[in-house]
Amino acid sequence: MENHSLESSLTKQLMPSQRNEWRGPYRLLFCSSKGDKAGVMEELAKGVSANLADYDRRTALHLASCEGCTEVVVLLLEKGADINSLDRWGRTPLSDARRSGHPDICEILEANGGNDPNLVDSQSPCLEIDSAEVDWDGKTLIGEGAYGEVYLVKWRGTEVAAKTIRSSIASNKTVKDNFLKEFTLWAKLRHPNIVQFLGVLKQPEGRLVFLTEYLRNGSLYDILRRKGKLDSLTAVAYALDIARGMNYLHQHKPHAIIHRDLTPRNVLQNEAGRLKVTDFGLSKIAHGRDFGYKMTGGTGSYRYMAPEVFRREAYGKSVDVFSYALIVHEMFQGGPSNREEEPEKLADKRAYEDERPYLPSVVYPEPIKGLLQDCWHKNPEQRPSFEEIIMQLEIIQEDMQQKAIEKQGASMEEAKPVPQSRKRHLQHEIQDSPYYKMRGLLKDLRPHFIEVLKTPDFRNCKAADDIRQGMKLLMELYQEMTENSAKLKKCSNGDVGDAKKAEEHQQDADNPLVDDVTSVSPPDSQVQGTYIVGGSAFGWNFITYNSSKAVYYGLTKEAFRVLNPLV
Numbered sequence: 001m002e003n004h005s006l007e008s009s010l011t012k013q014l015m016p017s018q019r020n021e022w023r024g025p026y027r028l029l030f031c032s033s034k035g036d037k038a039g040v041m042e043e044l045a046k047g048v049s050a051n052l053a054d055y056d057r058r059t060a061l062h063l064a065s066c067e068g069c070t071e072v073v074v075l076l077l078e079k080g081a082d083i084n085s086l087d088r089w090g091r092t093p094l095s096d097a098r099r100s101g102h103p104d105i106c107e108i109l110e111a112n113g114g115n116d117p118n119l120v121d122s123q124s125p126c127l128e129i130d131s132a133e134v135d136w137d138g139k140t141l142i143g144e145g146a147y148g149e150v151y152l153v154k155w156r157g158t159e160v161a162a163k164t165i166r167s168s169i170a171s172n173k174t175v176k177d178n179f180l181k182e183f184t185l186w187a188k189l190r191h192p193n194i195v196q197f198l199g200v201l202k203q204p205e206g207r208l209v210f211l212t213e214y215l216r217n218g219s220l221y222d223i224l225r226r227k228g229k230l231d232s233l234t235a236v237a238y239a240l241d242i243a244r245g246m247n248y249l250h251q252h253k254p255h256a257i258i259h260r261d262l263t264p265r266n267v268l269q270n271e272a273g274r275l276k277v278t279d280f281g282l283s284k285i286a287h288g289r290d291f292g293y294k295m296t297g298g299t300g301s302y303r304y305m306a307p308e309v310f311r312r313e314a315y316g317k318s319v320d321v322f323s324y325a326l327i328v329h330e331m332f333q334g335g336p337s338n339r340e341e342e343p344e345k346l347a348d349k350r351a352y353e354d355e356r357p358y359l360p361s362v363v364y365p366e367p368i369k370g371l372l373q374d375c376w377h378k379n380p381e382q383r384p385s386f387e388e389i390i391m392q393l394e395i396i397q398e399d400m401q402q403k404a405i406e407k408q409g410a411s412m413e414e415a416k417p418v419p420q421s422r423k424r425h426l427q428h429e430i431q432d433s434p435y436y437k438m439r440g441l442l443k444d445l446r447p448h449f450i451e452v453l454k455t456p457d458f459r460n461c462k463a464a465d466d467i468r469q470g471m472k473l474l475m476e477l478y479q480e481m482t483e484n485s486a487k488l489k490k491c492s493n494g495d496v497g498d499a500k501k502a503e504e505h506q507q508d509a510d511n512p513l514v515d516d517v518t519s520v521s522p523p524d525s526q527v528q529g530t531y532i533v534g535g536s537a538f539g540w541n542f543i544t545y546n547s548s549k550a551v552y553y554g555l556t557k558e559a560f561r562v563l564n565p566l567v
C-alpha cells in the first residue's frame with residue numbers, strides 16, 4: 001500500500017455514527033485524530049497506553065500530528081508518547097506534520113527531539129541528486145570551512161560547488177536531520193543575492209554532500225585581501241547586494257530566516273560582480289554542540305558576533321544587522337580593524353565594553369558613518385531593519401553617483417582653457433589627494449590625541465586604540481603621497497602644469513610628518529601593531545612592530561599644525 005491515507009485505518013473502517021460510539025481502547029486513536037482532548041484524557045486515565053497503534057502501526061501521535069491537533073500532540077507528549085515511532089511506511093509523527101503542513105506542530109515535535117528520517121525523500125524528491133551525475137574525477141579543492149571541504153565539480157556538465165559536511169559532524173543523526181531540514185528550506189529560496197541551492201547527493205552512511213551554484217570570484221574575504229579597500233561607490237553597491245539578500249531572508253514567511261553567521265567568508269561573488277549570501281541557518285545546527293564544529297576563530301565568526309549572542313542572551317534578526325555593519329566597515333577600510341587582536345577577545349570587548357571600530361571621516365562618508373553606528377547599536381531594538389538599510393543606501397548611492405557625474409563633468413570642462421573650470425578641477429583633485437585626506441584624518445584624530453594626553457595610562461585607553469588605527473591609515477596615505485610625488489616628478493617633461501604639481505607635491509612630501517628615526521629589534525616578535533609610546537609638549541611618538549622590524553617615529557606638533565591649520 002504505497003499511497004496510504006494518513007488517517008487511522010481503523011477509524012476509516014467505521015461509519016460516522018459508529019465512530020462516535022466507539023468505546024474500546026482504539027477510541028484513543030479516534031479522539032486523537034479529531035482533536036478531542038477530553039476524550040484522549042479519558043482514555044489515558046483508563047490506562048490505555050499513549051503508544052497504542054493501529055494495524056498500520058499509526059499511533060495517536062501520528063494521527064494528532066497529521067490532523068493538526070496541537071493540544072492533543074502536547075498532551076500525548078506529556079503522557080510519554082514515543083515521538084519517533086515509525087508507522088508501516090517508516091514515517092514519524094514529524095513526517096506527518098510536515099506533509100500535512102502544520103509548522104507549529106513541527107516546531108513542537110522538533111523541540112522535543114522529533115526526527116524525520118525520510119526528509120529528503122518525502123519532502124522534496126528533487127532535492128536529491130544522483131552521485132553518478134557528478135564528475136568527481138576532475139574535482140578541484142576551492143576552500144575549506146568549519147564543516148568540511150568545498151570542491152569545484154561538474155554536475156551534468158555544469159560547474160557547481162560541492163560542499164562536504166565532515167563525517168564527525170554529519171554522522172550524528174540529529175545533526176544530519178537538521179542539516180537536511182535546513183537544505184529543504186534553502187532549496188525553496190529564490191533571490192538574486194542568495195546562493196542557489198541545487199541538491200543533496202545520496203552518499204553512504206555518515207557522509208553529507210550538497211551542491212550549490214559556483215561563484216567564480218570567491219568570497220568577499222578573498223576579494224578584500226586581494227584588492228584592499230574599495231572605493232565608496234563599489235562598497236555601497238556591495239553593501240546593497242548583501243542587504244537585499246538579507247532582507248529577503250528576514251522577510252521570509254512564515255518565519256524569518258536568521259543567518260547567525262554573516263561574515264565576509266559567507267558572502268560570495270559571481271563573475272558579473274554580484275554578491276550573494278550563503279550558508280544561512282547552518283551555523284545554528286552545529287554551534288555550541290560538540291560535534292566537531294568549531295567557531296573558527298581565525299576565519300573569525302567572533303569578529304562579527306553581536307554582543308547579545310556573545311553574552312548568550314536571547315536574540316533576534318538584528319544580530320545579522322550587527323554583523324553586516326562590521327562587514328561594510330571592512331569594505332571601506334580593506335579588511336578588519338584590530339586584525340592582530342584575538343577575535344574572541346574582540347567580541348568580549350564589544351559585548352562588555354561597548355567597543356566599536358573607529359570611523360575616520362576621511363574614509364567613511366558621513367551618511368555611511370551614521371548608518372554603521374545605528375547598525376552596531378548596543379540596543380538591538382535600535383538597529384534598523386534591512387529594509388530601512390536598503391532605503392538609506394539607495395539614497396546614499398544616488399547622491400554619490402550624482403557627485404561622480406558632476407566630477408566627471410568638471411574634469412571634461414577642465415580640458416578647455418577656462419580659468420573657472422580649471423579651478424573647480426583642481427579643487428576636486430585636491431580633495432582626492434592623500435595630502436588633503438591626511439589633513440582630514442588629523443583633524444579627526446585631534447580629540448583622541450587630547451584624550452590620550454589627559455589619560456595617565458595612555459597606552460591602554462580607547463582613544464589610543466583609535467589613534468593606532470588612524471595612524472596606520474595616515475602611514476598608508478603618507479606612502480601614497482610620496483609615491484605620487486615621485487611619479488609626478490618623473491613625468492615632468494616640459495609640461496609646465498605637471499612640473500608645477502610635482503613641485504607642490506614634493507613640498508608636501510617634505511613636510512616633517514613622520515620621522516623614521518630609527519629601527520630597533522622588537523622586544524617580542526608576537527607583538528605587532530602600532531603603539532603610542534609617548535606624548536609631550538612637542539608631539540607624539542609611535543612605534544610600529546611588524547614581523548621583521550620595529551620602526552620608531554614621531555609626529556611633531558609642528559607637523560600637525562602644518563597639516564591642520566585649524567589647530
Ligand SMILES: Nc1ncnc2c1ncn2[C@@H]1O[C@H](COP(=O)(O)OP(=O)(O)OP(=O)(O)O)[C@@H](O)[C@H]1O
Pocket residue numbers: 142143144145146147148149150161163195212213214215216218219222261265266268279296299
Ligand atoms: N558556492 C561557492 N562558489 C565558490 N566558492 C565557494 C563556494 N562556497 C564556498 N566557496 C569557497 O570555499 C571557502 C570555504 O567555504 P565554507 O562555506 O566551507 O567555509 P567558510 O564560509 O569559509 O567558513 P565557515 O565554515 O567558518 O563559515 C569559502 O571561503 C569560499 O572561498
